[in-house]
Amino acid sequence: MLVTVKLFAYLREGRFKVRVLELADDHTVRQVLQDLSISEKEMKIGIIMINGKRASFESHLGDGDTLAIFPPLAGG
Amino acid sequence: MEKKLQELIKDQFKGLSLTQKDEMKLAASSGCSLLEVQAVAMDLGVVPLRYQRNLESLTLAEQRRLLQxxxxxxxxxxxxxxxxxxxxxxxxxxxxxxxxxxxxxxxxxxxxxxxxxxxxxxxxxxxxxxxxxxxxxxxxxxxxxxxxxxxxxxxxxxxxxxxxxxxxxxxxxxxxxxxxxxxxxxxxxxxxxxxxxxxxxxxxxxxxxxxxxxxxxxxxxxxxxxxxxxxxxxxxxxxxxxxxxxxxxxxxxxxxxxxxxxxxxxxxxx
Known part of the structure; x- marks a missing residue:
């Protein structure tokens, strides 16, 4: 299946902004993020959205989905 | 105080704008604060120069609303x-x-x-x-x-x-x-x-x-x-x-x- 992955802020560094990935069926968000070497710590902070709706690391992805992850910033 | 301020502004500044020096003089002679001077001036259609370049992007009424x-x-x-x-x-x-x-x-x-x-x-x-x-x-x-x-x-x-x-x-x-x-x-x-x-x-x-x-x-x-x-x-x-x-x-x-x-x-x- 094909999934569009969008990364934001510092998660883009050394990775990408948007990329279409070919994944095995029924991949979870956590598996995708592990494939992208996003650390557990970064994952804990990140907000996950699938097709514009809030989702979790255990959510399953389907063909044609768009997965977005952004880390809320806190500095001032 | 505010009435005196209104009269001063009407007499001296009708159709003009207000420099910061004017604001200070008006505050001193009316006993009002600078904020009140700016506000009353705008109520009378007199624009404090410091806001002149806000206007057109903001109306005078909007500028007045910001002030309050x-x-x-x-x-x-x-x-x-x-x-x-x-x-x-x-x-x-x-x-x-x-x-x-x-x-x-x-x-x-x-x-x-x-x-x-x-x-x-x-x-x-x-x-x-x-x-x-x-x-x-x-x-x-x-x-x-x-x-x-x-x-x-x-x-x-x-x-x-x-x-x-x-x-x-x-x-x-x-x-x-x-x-x-x-x-x-x-x-x-x-x-x-x-x-x-x-x-x-x-x-x-x-x-x-x-x-x-x-x-x-x-x-x-x-x-x-x-x-x-x-x-x-x-x-x-x-x-x-x-x-x-x-x-x-x-x-x-x-x-x-x-x-x-x-x-x-x-x-x-x-």
Whole structure:
């Protein structure tokens, strides 16, 4: 299946902004993020959205989905 | 007093504009404050020169409304410093600012109120000085304490908009609760490195909680670049002005994600 992955802020560094990935069926968000070497710590902070709706690391992805992850910033 | 002021302005300035020297003379001769002088002048269609280049983008009535509005800025650091400067320049009449901290050398890279010769000085006092030197008409109330929901809630009661210019998730959650309790819109901004985020939370919304509850984004030793902080601060001020004037579109139930390194600005429904 094909999934569009969008990364934001510092998660883009050394990775990408948007990329279409070919994944095995029924991949979870956590598996995708592990494939992208996003650390557990970064994952804990990140907000996950699938097709514009809030989702979790255990959510399953389907063909044609768009997965977005952004880390809320806190500095001032 | 105000009647005397009206007469003085009508006699001397009808159809003209008002220099800051005029403002000072009128305040002295009428016994009114500079803020009252600016306000009465605008009521009579006389434009204080300091606001002349706001007009056309803002109507005189809108400029007048800004002058009678009350905004609280919580945090006078990288975001708050520039937010305060912009609020004073555009002409928000009553500004309150919270910060318990003093300037340190590592603030100089981005905090507009910090200067090499005032390291160790109170941020709130520096802000008071700066606001007064930019626009002496502004009524500025500096609060040199740490904002907590319990301590700050009451002080927000009569405010129209609050600006979140804090630097930790925990403090932001407390501010969000206080604003919700008082039914006041909160304009949120945060920065990290080349990146920024902006959102506006209206009463009844839980945007800040959705962002931070159960998450603790690294707060210590965070890098922040000056242009990212300045950009976020400017977006925040534009939200404040639009809320006061009920004009344009708000970042309500949305979050704006700004990436100055790879040139992108995304607005996500949230």
């Amino acid at each position: 509005s009350r905004v609280t800025v919580v945090g006078c650091g990288g975001l708050g410093g520039l937010v305060l400067e912009e609020l004073a320049r555009i002409g928000v009449g009553q500004i309150s600012a919270w910060d318990y901290d003093c300037f340190e050398e590592h603030n100089l890279n981005r905090q507009f109120m910090s200067q090499a010769d005032i390291i160790g000085f109170s941020k709130v006092e520096a802000a008071a000085h700066r606001v007064h030197s930019v626009n002496p008409g502004i009524v500025f109330n500096g609060i040199k304490r740490k904002f907590t929901a319990d301590e700050g809630r009451e002080s927000l009661q009569d405010q129209q908009v609050v600006v979140d210019a804090l630097d930790s998730a925990q403090a932001r959650l407390g501010l969000s609760q206080a604003c919700r309790d008082q039914g006041i819109p909160l304009v949120h901004g945060a920065v990290n490195g080349w990146y920024g985020q902006v959102a506006t939370q209206f009463p009844g919304d839980f945007t800040i909680e959705q962002l931070y509850l159960g998450r603790t984004p690294g707060e210590e030793d965070q890098s922040a670049l000056v242009f990212a902080a300045a950009m976020v601060a400017s977006w925040q001020v534009s939200e404040v002005i639009k809320i006061i004037l009920n004009k344009g579109n708000f970042l309500r139930q949305k979050i704006m994600l700004i990436d100055m390194l790879s040139l992108s600005l995304d607005i996500i429904d949230f």
